[in-house]
Amino acid sequence: MSLFVDAHCHLDHPQFEKDMDAVIRRAKEAGVAAICTAGVHPASNRIALELAKKYPIVKACLGIYPPDALQREMYDAQWKPFDVDEEIEYIRKHKEHVAMIGEVGLDYADLASDKSAQREIFEKMIQLAEKLRKPLVVHSRKAEQECVEMLQSARTKKIIMHCFSGNFQLVKQIIDNGWFLTTPTHVVRAEHFQKIARDTPINQLLTETDAPFLSPIKEQRNEPAHVVVAVRKLAELKGMDIAEVERNIYMNFQQLI
Numbered sequence: 001m002s003l004f005v006d007a008h009c010h011l012d013h014p015q016f017e018k019d020m021d022a023v024i025r026r027a028k029e030a031g032v033a034a035i036c037t038a039g040v041h042p043a044s045n046r047i048a049l050e051l052a053k054k055y056p057i058v059k060a061c062l063g064i065y066p067p068d069a070l071q072r073e074m075y076d077a078q079w080k081p082f083d084v085d086e087e088i089e090y091i092r093k094h095k096e097h098v099a100m101i102g103e104v105g106l107d108y109a110d111l112a113s114d115k116s117a118q119r120e121i122f123e124k125m126i127q128l129a130e131k132l133r134k135p136l137v138v139h140s141r142k143a144e145q146e147c148v149e150m151l152q153s154a155r156t157k158k159i160i161m162h163c164f165s166g167n168f169q170l171v172k173q174i175i176d177n178g179w180f181l182t183t184p185t186h187v188v189r190a191e192h193f194q195k196i197a198r199d200t201p202i203n204q205l206l207t208e209t210d211a212p213f214l215s216p217i218k219e220q221r222n223e224p225a226h227v228v229v230a231v232r233k234l235a236e237l238k239g240m241d242i243a244e245v246e247r248n249i250y251m252n253f254q255q256l257i
């Protein structure tokens with residue numbers, strides 16, 4: 001039995017609207033045992049819950065990504081202004097069906113976005129994860145140091161730094177803190193993630209696709225079945241058997257949720 005884990009993707013993305021059944025089927029055929037789909041705002045959070053209900057292989061991760069709370073996500077026609085506290089209440093109410101809190105974090109790539117407002121939302125999400133005792137799935141863009149600092153002052157240790165693009169001093173800090181780092185599918189061509197994979201102990205790694213983004217094949221839509229590519233590359237980088245990597249990643253995931 002295969003037990004591959006896609007710890008982070010976005011099945012709510014419009015690119016999956018037309019062929020969701022086929023996407024799920026291909027993942028199962030490839031040996032994927034769990035697909036974590038991450039919400040970033042009310043519409044995507046609701047889709048994540050619906051998908052988890054419909055497909056047992058899908059785990060719902062609910063979050064509020066600060067730029068979404070403050071303005072809009074570029075790709076997303078479903079986005080509408082919303083109240084952060086109301087959405088937190090919604091997540092709390094559905095906690096039994098929520099595997100993780102995420103996608104959350106700080107994103108300073110968008111210069112128009114208010115940094116202190118972002119920090120305030122991120123802090124609320126950290127507290128929510130602690131209260132619900134759920135892992136946090138964190139993304140940081142151009143705010144890696146601040147992100148790590150905020151998380152260090154939190155009590156939770158169940159932290160997944162998804163697609164971490166910060167420097168290696170921060171990577172070392174993350175490893176020392178006992179948090180998790182992911183190996184995404186585009187590790188096949190991204191030297192940064194190859195180094196993270198080599199430096200991080202296998203018991204602190206997870207695999208992900210971030211589908212439909214970060215495809216291992218340029219210009220092509222990514223999907224959960226492709227997570228096998230990340231596992232294969234990880235095995236090569238670690239000098240381990242694929243089955244051994246697969247087992248380790250699955251155990252890490254089980255221990256977190």
Ligand SMILES: [Zn+2]
Nearest residue numbers: 008038103210
């Ligand atoms: Zn993501």
